[in-house]
Amino acid sequence: MLKLITGDTTEILLTKTALVKDPLSPEIQALLPQMIETMHKENGVGLAAPQIDKSLRLAVAEVDNQVYYFINPEITSYSQEKIVFEEGCLSLPGQFFPIIRSEEITLRYQNEKGLPKKMRATGFLAIVIQHEVDHLDGILIINRYKKQQKKSSIIL
Numbered sequence: 001m002l003k004l005i006t007g008d009t010t011e012i013l014l015t016k017t018a019l020v021k022d023p024l025s026p027e028i029q030a031l032l033p034q035m036i037e038t039m040h041k042e043n044g045v046g047l048a049a050p051q052i053d054k055s056l057r058l059a060v061a062e063v064d065n066q067v068y069y070f071i072n073p074e075i076t077s078y079s080q081e082k083i084v085f086e087e088g089c090l091s092l093p094g095q096f097f098p099i100i101r102s103e104e105i106t107l108r109y110q111n112e113k114g115l116p117k118k119m120r121a122t123g124f125l126a127i128v129i130q131h132e133v134d135h136l137d138g139i140l141i142i143n144r145y146k147k148q149q150k151k152s153s154i155i156l
């Protein structure tokens, strides 16, 4: 079981990750099932590599009993339609923030076999993916929430 990294001032959680050079390397192939196991034990629906102390562009998720491996994910489009969801994070225990996200996204990534993939996601899966990709860019929900608040409090 991997150790979870927590805290909103923890540097690795605020740092943009490095691309995974070889998804088929023994290190990455060993890490993927360990990340799934850790996500299950912690009752999470997603887990990004910085949360287990690896600054790599890699995340896993499980939504509707389907497991996803996102290696080097890049969101390529965001819908104009937004949804708000009260999000929690394994790295910020006990904290919840209403986060505004796109209702639909498209992304490209490599799967656990290193194959390039494209997908469209909506609703809860889209929220989870945007949350995990934020982790890979060093953005925690507390900071995304603060940014949202700033935007909505502009006085004209």
Ligand SMILES: [Zn+2]
Binding pocket: 088, 089, 090, 091, 131, 135
């Ligand atoms: Zn999180």
